[in-house]
Amino acid sequence: MTDHTTITVAGETPYDVVVGRGLRLDAAQYLSPSVAKVLIVHPPTLATAAEELRESLSGERQVLLAEIPDAEAGKRVEVAAFCWQIMGQADFTRTDAVIGFGGGATTDLAGFVAATWLRGVELLQIPTTVLGTVDAAVGGKTGINTAEGKNLVGAFHAPRAVLADLDALGPLPRNEVLAGFAEIAKCGFIAEPEILDLIEQDVDAVTDTDSEQFRRAVELSIAVKAEIVGEDFRESGRREFLNYGHTLGHAIEHTERYQWRHGAAVSIGMVYAAELSNLAGRLSDEAVERHRSILSSLTLPLEYPVGRWKTLLATMQRDKKARGGMLRFIVLDDIARPTVLQAPDQSLLFSAYQEIGS
Known part of the structure; x- marks a missing residue:
């Protein structure tokens, strides 16, 4: 990995936001060694890229995919429950991890799933939109929408790292x-x-x-x-x-x-x-x-x-x-x-x- 910039977010649980190109296939090095199972949460438009990410993480780890609706349609409690179901059936423990791979809505939902499963498991954010890269994936805010408003249900949950892969932004309209x-x-x-x-x-x-x-x-x-x-x-x-x-x-x-x-x-x-x-x-x-x-x-x-x-x-x-x-x-x-x-x-x-x- 070359030509990357690291921006550290301080606080009780400091973490790095790494900005560069081709970062997402280096994701394995940003997970804790103890992580045995990973859930990659992604929208349908990134199905192929999510599979590539899964293959880059596989080996001794079990890596599962959760395809969720795109944009705000993914930020619903029913979608979070779908992710919890996958994790429960695969016996995810507190030493396992969730990866948010998508735009801001996807990283919000993935973060909420990570924050709430067993009261908090490891989270790696890999945003694929400009909005997600500069805002949603950074800062540890997670949430879902309700009929009454946006982001009314959520939790603060710091990621282990954020990989701001600029190559992921190239194909955007x-x-x-x-x-x-x-x-x-x-x-x-x-x-x-x-x-x-x-x-x-x-x-x-x-x-x-x-x-x-x-x-x-x-x-x-x-x-x-x-x-x-x-x-x-x-x-x-x-x-x-x-x-x-x-x-x-x-x-x-x-x-x-x-x-x-x-x-x-x-x-x-x-x-x-x-x-x-x-x-x-x-x-x-x-x-x-x-x-x-x-x-x-x-x-x-x-x-x-x-x-x-x-x-x-x-x-x-x-x-x-x-x-x-x-x-x-x-x-x-x-x-x-x-x-x-x-x-x-x-x-x-x-x-x-x-x-x-x-």
Whole structure:
């Protein structure tokens, strides 16, 4: 294995995020020597690649595959139960492991399965989307959806390692890459302006998965998340800043019955959060316009139908980030200066929504 970058996530159980090319077939070296059985959780589109991964891990280990529905359809308790059934029938013990091999929804589900089987077994994450690589697979958040909302059931469970194999991102459709860039841009807005500079300098180059600019943006984004979650694993403080754009974004995903890409919903959520920051007297007009310009250059949406506000507000009030029924929004005092806006007046929330209403 050559030309790889290691980013360490500190905390009670430190682990490495390894960024490079051709990493996934080296997965065996990242599992504990005691692991005798492995469950690879993957979507149907990665069936062939999952079989290759299984063969690379086989030998003295028993390796099983669990094919689950793609995207958010995989994040259901029935799917978790299907994985638990496979593990139970194969007599998985606490010294065995789960591998999440797929996009962010797959790594969320695989992490939840690992966190809950015998109260926690070893987990290796191998994300295959931009979103999964820079966000979902890093940080130890796991979860499933319910009819009432997204990620309402879950657990914090740190992986043993995350293998960010850039070769896995090459075959992605361009719209999938661009959707994943919403989370990369988010890291720029809340913590690392160099990411925004990279996008503004050459959006085509930075979104080319073979380019050095793309790799730099990915590594910067992972470093932002690693630094924050290493300090605040259980979201009692700074980790909440990573939810920038997500309160409204998750509500849009729920309203759209998860037929929208996460990045598209979060893009609108970030424009909304910027407008809310502006109306609260915190963020300049220029910084709001920079949001719009950058996200527009990534061909991400900036607007949502104005008539859906009541539905979105009701969903946000059930959001896991709410406290005692009071809404909390991550807002910006400036680029890379996030803070919490606690229980804002509903007239202010609606005024900000009118700024993104179509």
